Amino acid sequence: PTLLDPSLPSMVEKLVLQVKNQLARNESGLNTKVTSDSGNTDIQINGMVQRTKYPLTALYYLTKVRGYKRVNRFLSHNVEDVDLIWKALVDLRKFNNAATHGDNGSINAKSEFFWEPLYTLWHWMGVLSLVPFSSRVVSGDENLVRTILCTVQNELDELTTFGPVEEAACTCLAAWLSRPDAAAVSHNLRNSSDSMILPEFSSWARQRVLSLSNPSDGRHNGKATNRNFLLLGILQVVTKILKHASVSSSILIQQLIERLWEPLLLLGSEEQHNQLLCRHMVKWFTRTSVTYLKDSNPNRNATAAATWRYQRGQRRLLDLRASTPKSSDGQAETKEKHANSDQTNMKRSAESPNGTASILFPVPDQVEDAMGQILDSLAHSSTVVRWSAAKGVGRVTEQLPAQCALDVLDAVLEYFENPERDDCWHGACLALAEMARKGLLLPTSLPLVIPEICKAIHYDVRRGHSSVGSNVRDAACYAFWAFARSYSPSVLRDHLDKLAEAV
Secondary structure (H helix, E strand, O other): OHHHOOOHHHHHHHHHHHHHHHHHHHHHOOEEEEEOOOOOOEEEEEHHHHHHHHHHHHHHHHHHHHOHHHHHOOOOOOOOHHHHHHHHHHHHHHHHHHHHEOOOOOEOOOOOOOHHHHHHHHHHHHHHHHOOOOHHHHOOOOOHHHHHHHHHHHHHHOOOOOOHHHHHHHHHHHHHHOOHHHOOOOOOOOOOHHHHHHHHHHHHHHHHHHHHOOHHHOOOOOOHHHHHHHHHHHHHHHHHHHHHOOOOHHHHHHHHHHHHHHHHHHHHHHOOOOHHHHHHHHHHHHHHHHHHHHHHOOOOOOOOOOOOOOOOOOOOHHHHHHHOOOOHHHHHHHHHHHHHHHHHHHHHHHHHHHOOOOOOOOOOHHHHHHHHHHHHHOOOOOHHHHHHHHHHHHHHHOOOOHHHHHHHHHHHHHHHOOOOOHHHHHHHHHHHHHHHHOOOOOHHHHHHHHHHHHHHOOOOEEEOOEEEOHHHHHHHHHHHHHHHHHOOHHHHHHHHHHHHHHO
């Protein structure tokens, strides 16, 4: 797919220009009467749908091959595009509803449904949220964000499936709710109706989660599928808001997290079967924990990692080769410099657990509850949930003080106590590898970690006529790679014999 990258900007630009030209032609009100595939019903279809179907579908296939994040970089995001794309999106939704539903409300399975153009327009509308002006200025609709909110809410309430279109709609809504004018962040916006959009969505989501958390409303009356779709949509929106929001952590906590914390915490402790829901629950707990920790430690730069972590320095082979002198005197000087750097890292690592090299600050109770949910997910039956939980352990730990990080390490090492639970071993190996890759395993902790990884590299448990453990061995290999990548040879020198024997 990366072979497309040199040609991708020009390809997307040509398709976008064609779409915009056709949408501009549609302003004249040109309509065409066509017959649906069923052959019985005539549908009034806007000429725009016919003319833009193919370029929008081509954009969808580009996103399918290269990913929507890469393609979205080259979509047009001018101010005049906001009304143009939103009107096209509304017209296409109306056509799809008219084509798929008959006069009596029944669904016509043979009708033509243009979901690829709809998917592209939702993502395009999400890109347009980056326009650095108020929504009242960029659109003729003074309540554009509220209109988008109501549209997506209605779709989520009426979901009978959850596919790419619904996922793109959630991404678009999260992008617009992440804007500063969606929350009351300044005195100029507090009197505006747009400033209450984020609290309004939070209240709606809280109401839906509370109503769906009741078992009598979901699993036992045949509505479990629709329940999962709605919860999945809500979780996708809130996790993307926490990832991309351009407002402060305190505003996110006040207007979003506090309203959804208790319902989603209860749901996280009950929901253990649906793979997608559990994966997004792990994302929710991870990003809420990071938000709480950033708000509790305002003196630290929001983009900086833990000050107490082990830092090896340059790890790219090309950089090391370019910076290595060819003379013998220069090589001796470079070795001395690396030795001094290793001694400094060792000294800082030895001091960090006692709190002298790390900033101590109170950790909120919500972080402890969320970390418990993430650690429990390391033993989930699904591989994608365990992998997401392992990444969550690393991302939350790098925001914690050093002493709390040691507590997290002890909790992860407890999963190696039961040799029969291959899921626990796999999740623990992934978590240790993530911590090592980020430098969160201090050299003083390696004597506790490496023996367990050496056992995991040979993990094999007999069950019936077969055995399990290949995923555990793969995760242990990833941990081996993380050790070699993250730590200098002087740190690993005492452990090389054990690692070599294990391999």
